[in-house]
Amino acid sequence: MISFRDIKKSFGDKDVLQGFTLDVQDGETMVILGYSGTGKSVALKHIVGLLDPDEGEVEVDGRVVHTLDRKGLRELRSRIGYVFQFAALFDSMSVEENIALGLRRQGLGETEIRGRIRESLTLVDMDGSEERFPAELSGGMRKRIGIARAIALRPKYILYDEPTTGLDPVTTAVIDELMVRTRERLGVTSVVVTHDLKSAYRVGDRIAMLYHGVVRQVDTVERIQRTHDPIVRQFIDGRPEAAGESERMTGDFAL
Amino acid sequence: MYRLLADRLARLLASVGSIGHFLSDTFRGLSEPSVWVGLTVAQMRRIGVNSIPISLLISSFTGIVLALQASYTLSGVVPLYFVGVLVGKSLMLELAPVLTGLALAGRVGANIAAEIGTMRVTEQVDALETLAFDKFSYLVVPRVIAASIMFPIVVALSIIVGIVAGWITSINLLDLSTIEFFKGLRQFYQLKDTWYPLVKSVSFGLIIASIGCMKGLSVAGGAEGVGRGTTEAVVDAFWAVVLL
Numbered sequence: 061m062i063s064f065r066d067i068k069k070s071f072g073d074k075d076v077l078q079g080f081t082l083d084v085q086d087g088e089t090m091v092i093l094g095y096s097g098t099g100k101s102v103a104l105k106h107i108v109g110l111l112d113p114d115e116g117e118v119e120v121d122g123r124v125v126h127t128l129d130r131k132g133l134r135e136l137r138s139r140i141g142y143v144f145q146f147a148a149l150f151d152s153m154s155v156e157e158n159i160a161l162g163l164r165r166q167g168l169g170e171t172e173i174r175g176r177i178r179e180s181l182t183l184v185d186m187d188g189s190e191e192r193f194p195a196e197l198s199g200g201m202r203k204r205i206g207i208a209r210a211i212a213l214r215p216k217y218i219l220y221d222e223p224t225t226g227l228d229p230v231t232t233a234v235i236d237e238l239m240v241r242t243r244e245r246l247g248v249t250s251v252v253v254t255h256d257l258k259s260a261y262r263v264g265d266r267i268a269m270l271y272h273g274v275v276r277q278v279d280t281v282e283r284i285q286r287t288h289d290p291i292v293r294q295f296i297d298g299r300p301e302a303a304g305e306s307e308r309m310t311g312d313f314a315l
Numbered sequence: 316m317y318r319l320l321a322d323r324l325a326r327l328l329a330s331v332g333s334i335g336h337f338l339s340d341t342f343r344g345l346s347e348p349s350v351w352v353g354l355t356v357a358q359m360r361r362i363g364v365n366s367i368p369i370s371l372l373i374s375s376f377t378g379i380v381l382a383l384q385a386s387y388t389l390s391g392v393v394p395l396y397f398v399g400v401l402v403g404k405s406l407m408l409e410l411a412p413v414l415t416g417l418a419l420a421g422r423v424g425a426n427i428a429a430e431i432g433t434m435r436v437t438e439q440v441d442a443l444e445t446l447a448f449d450k451f452s453y454l455v456v457p458r459v460i461a462a463s464i465m466f467p468i469v470v471a472l473s474i475i476v477g478i479v480a481g482w483i484t485s486i487n488l489l490d491l492s493t494i495e496f497f498k499g500l501r502q503f504y505q506l507k508d509t510w511y512p513l514v515k516s517v518s519f520g521l522i523i524a525s526i527g528c529m530k531g532l533s534v535a536g537g538a539e540g541v542g543r544g545t546t547e548a549v550v551d552a553f554w555a556v557v558l559l
Contacts, residue, residue, distance in 0.1 A: 105441075108444070108445050109444075110441050110444060110445070130343075130449065134447045134449075135447075137444070137445055137446070137447040138447045140445065141445075142441075142442070142445035144438045144441070144442060145438070146437065146438065148437060148438035148439050148441065148442035149439075149442075150439055150442070150443075151437075151439070161446055161448075162446035162447070165446055165447050165448060166447075213446075
């Protein structure tokens with residue numbers, strides 16, 4: 061289980077997270093939804109210790125992330141797969157080497173590594189791409205390899221940072237289907253950060269709406285779709301003004 | 316006025332603090348040799364072997380110019396075999412390590428800062444960390460160790476090639492024999508002439524690679540940030556070589 065407890069995080073004079081609290085249950089896919097630049101990715105990075113909170117704490121399986129020592133952090137990260145917004149593939153390495161890097165770190169033998177690479181590439185429909193380099197791949201292919209790199213580790217958790225941003229609708233649907241398939245086949249707990257509503261509805265069990273650094277509403281997909289909260293409604297309907305309020309959604313924080 | 320001074324002092328202390336953090340994290344990164352040993356060998360080729368051509372080019376021209384300049388200056392004042400003294404001493408004690416250091420500050424410092432900076436802005440450094448690697452063990456330690464090992468080798472080769480260039484110039488363009496040239500070379504030779512440039516070049520390698528890594532890791536803001544970080548790395552590395 062992943063728990064965010066009253067996380068506050070600022071960058072200079074910009075307060076990004078201002079008391080972010082959220083629980084992600086084992087086995088579910090939690091979508092963190094919100095306007096661009098509201099701190100969704102910042103929240104995600106706290107789970108793997110890429111960022112430490114100014115206040116509050118993130119617990120993963122009962123252990124507070126920012127208090128872990130090097131060994132503890134390494135052990136935590138080996139249980140989490142992270143899919144980056146632009147895949148973050150190592151451009152000096154082939155697809156095979158990209159996937160193998162994390163597996164070698166886990167101390168697996170070469171036969172096991174070969175098997176895991178084949179298996180994960182099959183799962184993302186990228187068989188035969190082992191020898192290709194990231195520069196030779198399209199944006200959608202890169203994201204699929206990013207997912208393959210994460211699932212090859214057989215993690216307990218997978219974190220997706222804007223997995224469909226910048227993709228055409230068909231490729232977006234393919235990536236969404238891939239995330240659902242990954243959860244069904246591997247039974248992983250997922251946290252998906254996105255501002256793409258269609259994608260959120262397709263992959264999520266629950267949706268948390270992040271607004272001005274706090275969770276405005278968290279509920280199942282069906283309930284979120286029927287919400288009467290003016291801010292969440294405004295986001296869902298894609299209107300410039302919230303119904304009955306002069307408040308306007310803004311996103312000033314980008315990381 | 317006081318506020319300005321306080322701001323500058325705060326920035327200075329922050330810089331010292333970040334250098335301290337960088338050094339302690341780099342030492343901590345040494346604790347995982349299984350990660351950095353193999354990568355160090357690859358970096359030795361990239362940082363050292365690939366730097367040899369430019370270093371030898373600079374040192375050979377330096378040797379030629381030194382021999383010619385020495386003959387113009389010393390003719391009629393002291394015996395001409397002093398050309399060998401001047402070429403040898405100048406190259407070994409100052410010119411070879413410093414000129415090679417300056418050339419490599421540009422080549423190696425910029426290369427490291429740009430590569431790591433690009434990895435930073437494309438989240439490849441974050442990706443490394445999420446794969447349970449320590450970025451200092453994986454990125455910094457191999458480059459710093461490789462530069463510290465390879466710089467003395469490159470400088471030693473530069474000294475040899477510079478002296479050979481000076482000798483060839485002397486016997487072809489000056490009225491000097493091989494025996495006289497090497498007599499001058501040996502005349503005032505001390506053991507210090509050998510270890511001093513090598514020790515100096517180790518410190519150059521250490522500092523240039525460290526600056527490149529530090530600037531690369533602190534890059535923020537996309538392509539512009541990478542450019543700024545690379546420029547700062549080269550300028551700081553130049554200053555370090557001059558001051559050392």
